[in-house]
Amino acid sequence: AQTVTQSQPEMSVQEAETVTLSCTYDTSESDYYLFWYKQPPSRQMILVIRQEAYKQQNATENRFSVNFQKAAKSFSLKISDSQLGDAAMYFCAYRTPEGGSEKLVFGKGTKLTVNP
Amino acid sequence: ETGVTQSPTHLIKTRGQQVTLRCSSQSGHNTVSWYQQALGQGPQFIFQYYREEENGRGNFPPRFSGLQFPNYSSELNVNALELDDSALYLCASSRRQGPDSPLHFGNGTRLTVT
Numbered sequence: 001a002q003t004v005t006q007s008q009p010e011m012s013v014q015e016a017e018t019v020t021l022s023c024t025y026d027t028s029e030s031d032y033y034l035f036w037y038k039q040p041p042s043r044q045m046i047l048v049i050r051q052e053a054y055k056q057q058n059a060t061e062n063r064f065s066v067n068f069q070k071a072a073k074s075f076s077l078k079i080s081d082s083q084l085g086d087a088a089m090y091f092c093a094y095r096t097p098e099g100g101s102e103k104l105v106f107g108k109g110t111k112l113t114v115n116p
Numbered sequence: 117e118t119g120v121t122q123s124p125t126h127l128i129k130t131r132g133q134q135v136t137l138r139c140s141s142q143s144g145h146n147t148v149s150w151y152q153q154a155l156g157q158g159p160q161f162i163f164q165y166y167r168e169e170e171n172g173r174g175n176f177p178p179r180f181s182g183l184q185f186p187n188y189s190s191e192l193n194v195n196a197l198e199l200d201d202s203a204l205y206l207c208a209s210s211r212r213q214g215p216d217s218p219l220h221f222g223n224g225t226r227l228t229v230t
Binding site for chain 2: 004042043044045046047050091093101102103104105106107108109
């Protein structure tokens with residue numbers, strides 16, 4: 001069974017600075033998808049960025065980028081130029097490539113605080 | 117485009133009772149999945165529905181059941197509620213276009229069992 005581990009329960013960053021959130025996972029599959037979701041106090045899970053395991057190029061979405069190390073099974077999220085609105089819980093998630101499966105395996109999350 | 121909506125937002129039930137949670141999929145989406153998020157934890161997959169049939173299930177007992185309707189909306193039913201069922205229940209919908217098709221989540225239903 002796949003597992004996702006987020007070793008940082010809480011992180012803080014100064015506004016406009018850069019922060020990196022860590023995620024490791026365990027799987028025996030060679031192809032899969034990885035995601036970072038943001039959950040603000042509104043409770044809605046919002047997709048931040050996704051990475052396909054067979055793509056070596058790291059995904060980037062504006063101020064958000066990932067460092068995907070497949071051999072190390074590591075998938076960290078870097079937030080550049082942090083903004084107050086980035087404060088939220090961040091969850092790393094794994095998804096099997098099995099056709100039709102909507103199952104995401106989530107980590108326990110990292111609470112990000114952005115200080116003005 | 118209407119997003120995923122869930123009702124009610126909050127609910128308080130007594131141990132042993134039954135509860136039904138509702139979810140309306142985002143327009144154009146045909147697959148619904150449900151997740152349980154206990155306090156301080158990440159969401160855990162309960163099950164998913166496609167074409168009104170359950171076609172994937174996580175490690176949850178049979179007292180967790182669901183339905184998907186022709187309009188792709190969905191219900192989650194939990195019988196014989198236990199204290200540990202207290203959690204945020206999240207519904208997510210997607211177009212089922214492949215494993216990289218994004219899931220769109222609702223704001224969840226906070227269930228408290230006393």
